[in-house]
Structures are given as C-alpha cells and as structure tokens.
Amino acid sequence: MSRTTVSNAYNRPDQLSPQLRNRVMEAARTLGYPGPDPVARSLRTRRAGAVGLLLTDQLSYAFRDPAALAFLEGLTLECDIAKTGLLLVPAKPESEDILAVSSASVDGFVAYAMPDDDPHLMAALARPVPAVVCDQPDVEGVDSVGIDDHAAMRQIGEHLLDLGHRRIGVVCMRLGRAVMDGPVDITRQEGARYHVQRNRLAGLREAFTRAGVAWDRIPVVERFDNSVAAGASGAAEVLSLDPGITALVATSDVLAFGAMQELERRLQRVPQDVSVTGFDGVAEARNRELTTVVQPFLEKGHQAGKLLLDPARRPQARKVILDTEFLPGRTTAAPPV
Amino acid sequence: MSRTTVSNAYNRPDQLSPQLRNRVMEAARTLGYPGPDPVARSLRTRRAGAVGLLLTDQLSYAFRDPAALAFLEGLTLECDIAKTGLLLVPAKPESEDILAVSSASVDGFVAYAMPDDDPHLMAALARPVPAVVCDQPDVEGVDSVGIDDHAAMRQIGEHLLDLGHRRIGVVCMRLGRAVMDGPVDITRQEGARYHVQRNRLAGLREAFTRAGVAWDRIPVVERFDNSVAAGASGAAEVLSLDPGITALVATSDVLAFGAMQELERRLQRVPQDVSVTGFDGVAEARNRELTTVVQPFLEKGHQAGKLLLDPARRPQARKVILDTEFLPGRTTAAPPV
C-alpha cells in the first residue's frame, strides 16, 4: 500500500473507496500506526495551526490580571472560530532567553503589552510570520491594536482639575523591565519602556501642565507589580512624598484599589479627604463605582485575533484604535476646603 | 558554506570560531535567512516544545472560571520551569471535530475535567505522546491527578445531617455533553459523564442514604453553565420542586453564590432560613465565609505539569490524590424549628 493512499485515507476520505479506506484504517490499527504526525504535516503544509501569544510577564501572571484575562478571552474566541490553537509562549521580562520564541511552531504572533525593547518581542517580529502588537508602539509593517491612552488619561486629569484639585500624586505600573519601585523623575517617565504607562503619564502631565500646574512637583511612584498590595504601598509612598495631596491617580484599577485600601487604613475618607482614580474599567471598578476609564479589553482581543487570522491580509499594516469611555464614579469629588 | 556550519552557528555557538559564526550571521542577514525553522527542527529533534491542554469547554470559558484559572496558573508555572509552551487546544464539547487535537504539535497532553466520553479526549489519548488526566477517571497507562470528590462531598452531607437537615435540594453542574438543564433522576446521576459531578453526587447520596434519608425524594437540578446566573435559576427550580427544603447543596462555589443570590431575592435568610454549601474554596468563598470544601487547584496544576514534564517517567501510570479540607463557614446552621 502506498503512502499516498494512506495520506488520502486520513485527509481525503472522499477520494478513495470506503472499503479501501477501511482496509487502511484496520492496517493502521494492526501495525500500531498512530495517524499522521502533526509536526511532519506542518512541515509539509507550512501551517502550524497555532498562534503564539507573548505576554508582559511569565505565563502565570496573566491569570491574575483581570485585564489580561479579558484580552485572552477575546483572542481565544477568534482562535476558536479559526480552529487554531493558542500557544502561550514563556517570555519572562527578566530573561534574555528567546529560544522559546524563536522555536515556537506558530503561524503568527500576538504581542500584548510588551516593553518596547523586549528581546522576546524582537525575536517574534524577526520571525517570518505575521504579527499583531497590542498596547504597544507601532512597528513598521506590523498590525496594531490599542487605545488612545494619552487622551484617556488627559480626561481623568481634566476631571480632577475641574473639581479643583491641584496637588495630586500618581501611582503607576512598571516603566521598565527591571524592578525599580520608588519615585520616578521626569526623565524616567518620558523614557518608560512601556508604551501604555508612558502615554498615560504624558496625558496626565499635559492636562496639568496646560492648567498651569508644575508637573515636576507632582510625586509619581512606580510599582513593578500590578497588584492591590503594590497599589497600597505605592500610595503610602506618594503620601510620604507629599502628605498634602488631595487626589491619587493610579494608572490601573487594581492599583487604585490598593490606594483606597491604604487610605482607609489611614482613616482618610474617599472622596471627601482624598479622591482616587483608576484606569481600565474592570468589573470590580464598576461595582465599587471607581472613577476610571473603561477600555474594551474583550474587543481588543477580538481585534487582535481578527487582524492576525484574517486570510485577506492587506499589503500594509493596519491600525485599530478602540474607543474608551471616561466613567465618573463615587471616588472623586472636590478637594476638602 | 555548509548546512552543518549554519546549524552549529545557531545551536552550538561554542563549537565554531566566533569569526565564522559572525560570518554566518551576517550572511543570514544579507540573504534574509530568518533562522532555523521551528517546525523542521521539531520534526528532526522529535520535540515540539509545547504541551497541549484540553479543557471542558471552549477556550474562552476557562478564563471565566476561577477554579480553572488556578489550575492553569499552576500548570503554567511548571511549563515556565520546563521552558515549554502551553498550547490551548480548541475542544468544544458539542463539536466532534478532533482535527485540532490530532494535529496539535505537542509533546504531551493535559486533559482537565473532560467528560469521560469526549472524542477530543479519546483523540488525545490515542496520540503516541504522554498524557495526564485531571479530575477524570483513571485511564489505563495514563497518569492522573485528582481529589476524592466522593469523600469530600460526603463530609458536606454529614455536616448538614449533623446540623439536623433532612430535606435538602441540590444544584449540580452539567452531567453530560449536551445542555440538559432541569431535574435529574437517579439514572442520569449515576450515568453522569463528568467524573467530578458523578462522584460528588454519589458522596452526598451516600451520606444521606446512610442517615436513612430517601435519596429519591431529594430534588437534584442540573445546570450546564457554572455561573452565578445558573446557580440562581437552579436554586429557583429546586425550590419549586420542594419549597420545604432547609438546605441547598451546590456542587461548586460559583453555583452556591447564585443560590444565595436567589434566596436573597426571595427574602430568605442564609443560614437562618436556608443553609447553603459550595465546593472548591475559591477566594470569594473564603471572603464570604461560604461553607465549602477547599481543594488545591494551584497544586493540581503543578502536579499535572510535573507528572507530564518529569523526564524520569515511570513505566507504570502514577496517580496523585490531593487532600481537601472541609471548611465550615457562616452559610450553614441548624434548620429553622
């Protein structure tokens, strides 16, 4: 029996007589042939049947961050439709080991919120497969999905300014690949390796600078982790830098929850004593009526998947900017008199 | 320049002179050679560098279930260590299409809480790669990880019996691959395709039967989704079948939250009017002090990963049964007099 016939028996049952097909399958059982080898098939067909996903952090991190989860959910829905697997590629930011990226058998990559200079990102973009970046700076020839972080954060700044706040503090997420928890000077703010954080800080800065508030007086504190605990300790540090602030701006909802926890511990009322804002619009933020910006994470994942899996790929890179919505909540009010 | 030299330049930089290596890399750049093809490499080395994961539901479901998430987190931690990617394989229960399973380029499979007769599971086990099943019945020659669902649920039953409950109702998760929301007779309970649900119901039944309570009088209601909404509607249905129950047993914490929501809507107090129990011990259950059984999801994922990735594989299948802890909370009390 020839190879071709066996291949057809598995892949094109209609191309050969049912009895021959049965004979093939029976022989396979007898001989212990487990069916076509996926890797060899991929080599021949030039299709891996999987999409690679690069995340900011080690794999397990993604399962703790509600925002990353929603993105993943949107992306997997597209993968389901395209009958494509999703390969979570280990890409710890502190590791320089890009072997996992360069040897991942995938038909394309999605990079989500990676730092601009991450070697894993570089390695993925260097691969001769399509890629989509999400929440990252545009790269020549690479499709991208994102929001206008700058404008969204400026809205939050303007909201606080309208309420009358002038002395504020900021807790932001990591700005580089190394742990650098502490106060952030303007140089580091501008040179942040994370597109999203850089733009949010810049947007806030623009709002305050326009209103005539000196930005270099505003304490900005960095935390590596996006966790409630990090938000709490970040808020504590901001308050130690300027105990007189009337509002705390966090660059994520999760950090804002931590800030609120710390304020509560200090018996400071929100918003009567200190206003707090977040960013993202995760479920808990809506429940607790945090003043925040809602961004469509699920839709981001959808769009990223669609761009990557769209068979009719355009000759030039496409760029999707999704809408955000400023959502005033009960955690902001006029500063105390 | 020979193929070998190029291969060595990429894979064994120490095996050739630095200047030659540089010459190779430069030539690669000039010629636009993107580096070794991962698929061809996998074919040759017989290593895919990825582990396949089969989940009960479509991929996106996993990102909604806190239990599945914790399992994933534990598993990915092991994958990180082994520098192996994790391939989420689309395996919708209602689909018979196993192509994604049989053509996934993986070095092994982890199957998590799949129904016993799922064709995707069969296809994965038929592949000539190692596999680990989790929360599933033992399969000849396949490593397994799980808990003693039967004993754990019996504990819950005994707890309720000790408090004096005799008329109870049950809300369980799906027992088969098709949506069959509604009351469940004993035949369907015993024939449930989901190992976990089957054993939990059997454990509860044993406790009540031993105490002399006729099990066939106890309303058991099935819901396909493991969601708060499903728990609420399931509880409502149980209450319509027997308005006189003094306790509601849910086979998951999430369903229990739904049951509590429905009881609150009916102005029934928990636990004064009706007791409620869950299963899993997710974070929210601990916060709300739900009476439940805590099971180590993270550890389950760890163990599954370890078994699969352990290079020193035993000749015979290994079986890991993890401990659970009965956690009495504030949602159970003696029935009203």
Next chain:
DNA sequence: TTGTAAGCGTTATCAT
C-alpha cells in the same frame, strides 16, 4: 574546525 550524507514523516504533483 568544517563538510558529507542520511534521514525525520508528511503531502503535492503528476502519472498511471
């Protein structure tokens, strides 16, 4: 240190 040659297991093309 570098090169030669033999597969890895498929599927596409073409011929019968």
Next chain:
DNA sequence: ATGATAACGCTTACAA
C-alpha cells in the same frame, strides 16, 4: 481510484 517521486528544512553521526 491509486501509486511513484520529490520536496519541506532541519539535525546529527561520522568523516575529513
């Protein structure tokens, strides 16, 4: 309807 042949791109003994 079925079969022969030629890649797919790589790694790895082994030889030079």
